Amino acid sequence: MSSNPDLRFAAAKHEELATEKGARTRAHILDTALRLFHERGWRETTMRAVATEAGVSLGNAYYYFSSKESLIQAIYARSHEEHADASADVLANETAFGERLRGVMRAKLDTLAPYHRFAAVLFSTAADPASPLNPWSEASAAVRREATALFGRVLHESDARVPKILESELPELLWTYHMGIILFWIHDRSPGCAASYRLAERTVELIARLVAVSRLPPLRPLIRALLAVMDEVRGAAPQSAPA
Amino acid sequence: MSSNPDLRFAAAKHEELATEKGARTRAHILDTALRLFHERGWRETTMRAVATEAGVSLGNAYYYFSSKESLIQAIYARSHEEHADASADVLANETAFGERLRGVMRAKLDTLAPYHRFAAVLFSTAADPASPLNPWSEASAAVRREATALFGRVLHESDARVPKILESELPELLWTYHMGIILFWIHDRSPGCAASYRLAERTVELIARLVAVSRLPPLRPLIRALLAVMDEVRGAAPQSAPA
DNA sequence: GTCTATAACCGGATAGAC
C-alpha cells in the first residue's frame, strides 16, 4: 500500500526514502496543522501559523507540503486508513449484507467525526476536477480503488444474492452512495451529526431492500439500463490534473 | 423575480436602486470578467486584470463585487434565467413526460456550454456549505425554488401518471438529478460535451421508465421508504453562511 | 543529496481620502 506513489507520494518520499529526522519533522508539521485546523478552522489557519507552531520556518513547511491543500491530501489518506481499520471487525464477523453495510457506514461516520470542523473545505476543493483531491482524479485512484474494494467485501462475503450482471458493479455503486452520505454529513449541523447516522441507517435499509428485490423479473431491463449508464459515466471525464 | 433580495441582491442594489451610471459600470465589469474568464480561465484571471480591462480601479471593482466569488454568483443567476428562457418552448408544446424532461435537460446543457471553461470553480466553491453559492444555502434558495418549479412544470403539465405520494416530491428529485448531470458535465472533457448529452438522454429514458413502473404494487413500500429518506435529508443541514 | 531558513513575489481584500 505505502509503495503506491499516488496514494503515498509524500509518505514514500519522506517517510521511507529520506532520513529519520525528516520523517519526524513531516509528521510533526502534519499533526500541528491538524490541531490548528481543529482549533481555528481551515481558512483561519495560516501556513505561517502552522510553521511557527510546529517550530519550523515557513519555507521548511513548504519543503514537506507543497501547498496548503496538500496537507488535506495527507489527512485524507490517514482518514481512509482509519476507516479500513474501524471496519475490520464487522467485516470479519457479520454475514448479513445489510448489517455489514450498516457497520461499515457507521465506521465511516465514526472515523470522520474529528474532521467535521474543516471537512467542508476538504470536500469543496475535492469537487474541483482540476484538483488532485478530486475523487475521480489520478491522484485519488488508489484510495478510490481501495475504498471500492472495501464495499466489494461488504457484498461478496455476505449472504446477499444479486443478479450476476449487477454483482460486479454494485461495489462501485455502493462507493458512490457512501460519497453521497459524506456530502450530507458535511452539511450536517445536528448534534453529534445524529442526522447523518439516521440517514445512513435508513438508506442502508433502503439499499438492502433494493438489493433484495433486484431479482424481480420486471426490474431486469431497468437494471440493464442502469448499468449501461454507469458504463457511460465511467468512460468519460478521465481528465488529468493540470497545474 | 428581481425583487427577490436573495437571488438578486447585487442587481437590486445597483441596477434598480442606484444610479444609471453605477448600473452601467457594474454590468461592464461583469461582462469584462466573463470575457476574461473565458479567455484565460478563473485562476488565471486576477481581479486587477478585470479592473484594468474594464477601465476601473481595483477598489472600484470591489465596490460592485465584494469578492472574486461574487462575480460567479452573478453569472450563476444569469445562467438560470437563460435556462428558463431556453426551456419555454418545450414546456409550452410537448406533453409527453419523457420528451419534456429531455428538452429541459438539453436546454440546460445548451445554455451552460459557454460557462464550461470555468464551471469547475463555480461548482467547487458551491460545494462548500459555508459558501453562499451552495445550492442549499439561503442565498441560493430562490434560484433553487425556481429551478425546482421548472421541473414541477415538466411533470405536472405532462401526461405522466404517478402515485399521489410521489407526485409532490418528484420535482425536487428531478432537480437533484439535474444537479448530478451538471456534476458530470463539469468533468466532461469530450468534444462539445457530447458525453453529457448522451448521459442525459439515457438517464432521461431511465427516469421515464422508473416513473412508468412507479405504480407497481411491490414497489410501493420502497417508494415510501425513499420519501421518508428525502424528508430526513430536507430536515437537516439548514446552515446559514458564516463569514 | 537532505534539510532549513530568509526574503521576496503575487494577488485577493480593505481603509480611507477625495
Place this chain on the structure above:
DNA sequence: GTCTATCCGGTTATAGAC
C-alpha cells in the same frame, strides 16, 4: 462612486547548513 495605498497570506526563489 472612484481612487490610491496598504495589508495579509499563499507561494516561490534562493542561499546556505548538515
